[in-house]
Amino acid sequence: MLCDAKGVPLNFLLSGGQASDIAYAQPLLDTAHIPSLRGRPRKRCRWLLADKGYDAEALRR
Secondary structure, eight states, X not given: OEEOTTSOEEEOOOOOTTSOHHHHHHHHHHTOOBOOSSSSXXXXXXXXXXXXXXXXXXXXX
């Protein structure tokens, strides 16, 4: 689940119970349309808060 800073859900993806979480992290982030005060929504977030399971070099790029 992708949420904003206030905890409001922005998007989610369903995966199988045995699927790796990191495999679904990038596709979920690619769907992000983060509302901004002016102009069009942003595609990239400034900060990403996640647990240790999402600590991968591919996700840091």
